[in-house]
Amino acid sequence: MRSLLRLWPYVRPARARLVTAVFVAIVASCVSLVIPLVLKWIVDGPVAGGDPGGVWLGALLLLGIGVAEALLFGFRRWLVARPLARVEATLRGDLFAHIQRLPVAFHDRWASGQLLSRGTTDLMMLRMFLAFPLTFLVVNGATILVGMAVLLVQEWTLGLVLLLPVLPLIAVCSLFESRYARVARQAQDQAGDLTTVVEESVLGIRIIKGFGRHRSQARAFREQSRRLRATELAKARLLASIWAVIVILPELALGAALVLGVVQVADGGLSAGTLVAFLTTALALRWPVESIGFLLAMCQEAATATRRYFEVIDTARESEGPDTPRDTRPAGVAPEPAGPADGLRFSGVVFRFPDAAPDSRPVLDGVDLHIRSGETMALVGATGSGKTALTALVPRLHEITAGRITLDGQDITALTRAELRSRVALAFEEPTLFSATVGENVLMGADGSAGQTELRGALEVAQADFVDRLPGGTATQVGEQGLSLSGGQRQRLALARAVVGGPRFLVMDDPLSALDVHTEALVEEALRRVLKGTTALVVAHRPSTVLLADRVALLSGGRVTAVGTHQELLRESAEYAWLMSGADAPSDQDATGPAETAKGTNR
Known part of the structure; x- marks a missing residue:
């Protein structure tokens, strides 16, 4: 009762x-x-x-x-x-x-x-x-x-x-x-597990067919069905x-x-x-x-x-209003002074995932990084260095464990989530589209005032002219997860969604990884025009993407170990040169490259 x-x-x-x-x-x-x-x-x-x-x-x-x-x-x-x-x-x-x-x-x-x-x-x-x-x-x-x-x-x-x-x-x-x-209770939980198996099999049908795993998936379904049947019989x-x-x-x-x-x-x-x-x-x-x-x-x-x-x-949801700003930098360390157009600043940022043990090693450990207003910063690091986690902290998809992040000198926790996410646009490495029209997917990145002019401008920046060849143009319905389009097409639409609203801050996680070299060059040329008036943080894995940036930050071991231009880091950082060259790692370093002395972090 x-x-x-x-x-x-x-x-x-x-x-x-x-x-x-x-x-x-x-x-x-x-x-x-x-x-x-x-x-x-x-x-x-x-x-x-x-x-x-x-x-x-x-x-x-x-x-x-x-x-x-x-x-x-x-x-x-x-x-x-x-x-x-x-x-x-x-x-x-x-x-x-x-x-x-x-x-x-x-x-x-x-x-x-x-x-x-x-x-x-x-x-x-x-x-x-x-x-x-x-x-x-x-x-x-x-x-x-x-x-x-x-x-x-x-x-x-x-x-x-x-x-x-x-x-x-x-x-x-x-x-x-x-x-x-x-x-x-057992039967209802098992029904949920069975639903998960069905959903994953439908969403992953290309993988299942590509690797011929339909029999193993059918066995998993039968096993789950058998457990549910046994529980229902017990009932x-x-x-x-x-x-x-x-x-x-x-x-x-x-x-x-x-x-x-x-x-x-x-x-x-x-x-x-x-x-x-x-x-x-x-x-x-x-x-x-x-x-x-x-x-x-x-x-x-x-x-x-x-x-x-x-x-x-009963699970606590994200707060709608602003939180009380907190500076959790170590005692005696003063925050950097901020001006009215200070750009994006990370100050002593520490992050570990919510379900991680309190004494576990953090993913990010004392990140200090300043992206000046109107500047594009490329973020480079080995796999697992924490690049994606760092980009997720800006729109507060995850909460920082310690430290402070500011936009133009204002702590992001002092902003409502709606206001913060209206200032910051995102382009993820894995583009996600919804079962809606092309235009609706792109305009999701703008407020309600955006129309056809902004839509066309964003598609041009993303070099998404393929849209005009679709049966209904921008009114064409894309399938679930956008799987009726190619990977490169989905990525271009996701990029158009990120820039359609003319954001003040732009965070992109390797947004060009699925493009061929010719399309990539056209998109980069259009992006340079967009990035001129935007403060941008771009996760990059290829030299061509790095060249979009004014400066480059090297993330290693959960810290920013070097900041400078592409040419400067090629000369001064063996790890950066190794990441950009694609050569085998030297014998005296591990897979993440040599440790670098933090320098030029706030230049």
Whole structure:
């Protein structure tokens, strides 16, 4: 109940209709309990007195009661359908909005299939719970109480016989509830894992086909399906067991009451009509009693789905507003003075991933780097040196562990994320496109005021003239992940998205890696015009990309070990010369090149 009560804020707007629906369902169930009383009157009256007209009147009364019961249950369903669909839509909308605001580190840890199952299967289960089990736990409970009161009034001795299974049923249901909760959670988690396998197989279909791995993927799917099937069978066995107990115990009590009632009728202590009414009432209570196991199972699954839903919702998301700026430089080290157009500055930046141990070696350890306003800085380093991590810190995709980053002298933590990301544009090494038109993908990098002029300018900079040869031009729909385009085409569109808004700061992670040398030369020529008025940090692996920059920073061992022009670093840094030449590493250095003395860092 603690889990399910967390749904109340979502259910509150629909509470009037839900309460009305419960009341209508209780009335409908209680109306059905009038049928035994009519039967008693028919048996003891018209049947005993040989009155056919009375029998027909009783039949019409029974028909009217049945029609009224059906209409009331139909009205109940109409009452709950619309508001519960709205509750499900609100839950799903809140989940999606929350996921969009969660840190990148969360998405690095969570499988997308688990998030998908929470947003689809789990929420559908919650809607079903609110529509049926929640209502009928109340309705059936009320029906059982009213029915037992009627039975005790009709013949209290027989009524006490039917009450004998109550305590055993409570004990059995309590034991069943705890066991079923564990199995239900396991099944829902396994369903999420299965969703992940399917999604990864669809997104990675080219790899699977290219390496002929369809059989191994099919085996993985079958294995996951087999585990889920075994868990579902365990659920079915538990449900079958509780259902058997819930059916057998009341049936034994009903049989005992029938025998005792027949004896009382034979002795003249009970009328036949009273016995018929008693047994009919008892039979009318069979479904409310037998449904307890089924309803408890659905409640446990709903409670598990609620916990899974709030596991995501309870995860702290990125703050919308500015944080309190903090300077975590070592004691006694003053920050560099900043002017009104100071550019991009890293001061004593330390970074380790959120799930890393506190005493582990940081990815970045005391990075000091100043990119002057309007300057383009190339960032060069061996694989694993922390280049991509450094670029992710500027738009706060990850939070720094210590140190300070400023834009034109303003701490990035003092800006709202919306303001920060409106100033900084990104072009990632792996271009990601969405299932939308070419124009919509590119204009995603600009505010709502950008139009066709800005779109055309950005496509020209990125040398994306191939767009005009597509069937619909900029209105052409690209497939999921943009896989209907080549790697170079996707990268050019991602570059156009980065420059379309005319950003003040530009961060690019090897944005030209998928281009051929001729296209690369054209893009670089256009980029030089764009970069003249932009403060840019460009991760580079090739000399041609480095030549776009005014200066170059060498990142090694988590620190900036050298800063200068391309020619200066070729002369002064053996590691930089080794990275740019592509030659084999000298025998006296490891794979990351020789350690360099930090020099020229803030030139």
